[in-house]
Amino acid sequence: MNEIGVPFEISQPAISRHLKVLEQAGLIERDVDKQRRPTRLKAEPMAAAVNWLETFKQFWSSSFDRLDGLLEELKNSETKGRRK
Amino acid sequence: MSDLPTYVLDRVFDAPRELVWKTWTDPALLPRWYGPKVETIVHRLELKPGGLWLVEMRMGDRSMYQRVEYTDVAPPERLVWLHSSSDAAWNIIPSPMMANWPRVLLTTVTFKEDNGQTRMRLTWVPHEASEAEIACFAAAIGGADKGWAAGMELLAKLLAELQA
Numbered sequence: 001m002n003e004i005g006v007p008f009e010i011s012q013p014a015i016s017r018h019l020k021v022l023e024q025a026g027l028i029e030r031d032v033d034k035q036r037r038p039t040r041l042k043a044e045p046m047a048a049a050v051n052w053l054e055t056f057k058q059f060w061s062s063s064f065d066r067l068d069g070l071l072e073e074l075k076n077s078e079t080k081g082r083r084k
Numbered sequence: 085m086s087d088l089p090t091y092v093l094d095r096v097f098d099a100p101r102e103l104v105w106k107t108w109t110d111p112a113l114l115p116r117w118y119g120p121k122v123e124t125i126v127h128r129l130e131l132k133p134g135g136l137w138l139v140e141m142r143m144g145d146r147s148m149y150q151r152v153e154y155t156d157v158a159p160p161e162r163l164v165w166l167h168s169s170s171d172a173a174w175n176i177i178p179s180p181m182m183a184n185w186p187r188v189l190l191t192t193v194t195f196k197e198d199n200g201q202t203r204m205r206l207t208w209v210p211h212e213a214s215e216a217e218i219a220c221f222a223a224a225i226g227g228a229d230k231g232w233a234a235g236m237e238l239l240a241k242l243l244a245e246l247q248a
Contacts, residue, residue, distance in 0.1 A: 025219035052182040053224035062120035071099040
C-alpha cells in the first residue's frame with residue numbers, strides 16, 4: 001500500500017480510507033499478505049457501473065428526442081390557435 | 085457545490101421556456117415524452133416542495149416504478165427533486181440493475197431562455213448516499229467529473245500499473 005501513496009500528494013491514512021471505500025463498493029479487491037495488502041482493480045463491477053450510467057443517460061436522451069417532437073407539435077397548435 | 089461526484093447533461097430545446105416548463109410539469113403531457121419505448125403512467129403529480137411524482141413504466145407485463153419527491157419548484161426556471169427507484173407501493177428500493185447505484189439522486193433541472201430556445205441543464209448528485217454508493221457513481225461518471233472522478237481515474241491507472 002505504501003507504493004500506492006508515492007505518486008500522490010496525499011497522506012497514507014487518506015489513501016487507506018479511499019481504498020476502503022473502493023473495496024466496499026466492490027471496485028477493488030485486496031488480499032491480506034502479512035505486512036503487504038496486494039490490491040487489484042475489479043474491472044467487471046467498474047464496467048457494470050459505467051454501463052448502467054450509459055443506460056440511464058440513454059433513457060433521458062431518448063425521452064428528449066420525443067420531447068423535441070412534442071414541443072414542435074405544441075408550437076404548431078399554438079400558432080394555429082392564435083390565427084383563429 | 086460540495087465535493088460529491090456530479091453528472092451534468094445539457095440539451096437545447098427549440099421552444100420557448102414556458103412551453104418547455106409545461107411539458108415537464110403537466111401530467112397530461114409528461115407521459116407523451118418521458119420514458120421511451122414504454123407505456124408511462126403518471127399515478128400522482130403534486131408540483132410543490134414535498135410533493136410526489138409517481139411514475140409507472142410498463143413494458144409488456146412488467147413494470148418499473150419511479151418515485152420522485154420535489155424539493156424546489158420555481159416556474160419556469162428550476163425544478164429540483166429526489167429521484168429513486170421504487171416498488172409498486174412506492175417505497176424506495178435500490179436500483180434493480182445496480183446494487184450500489186445511489187438509491188436517491190438529487191436531480192436539478194434548470195431552464196434558461198435563449199433567443200426563443202431553451203437551454204436545459206440536468207444534474208445528478210448522490211443524496212445522503214453511502215460511501216460505496218458515491219464510489220459507484222463516481223466510477224460510473226468517470227471522466228465526466230473533474231474533481232472526484234479524476235482522482236479515481238488516477239488511482240485506477242496507478243493500480244493497473246502496479247499489477248503490470
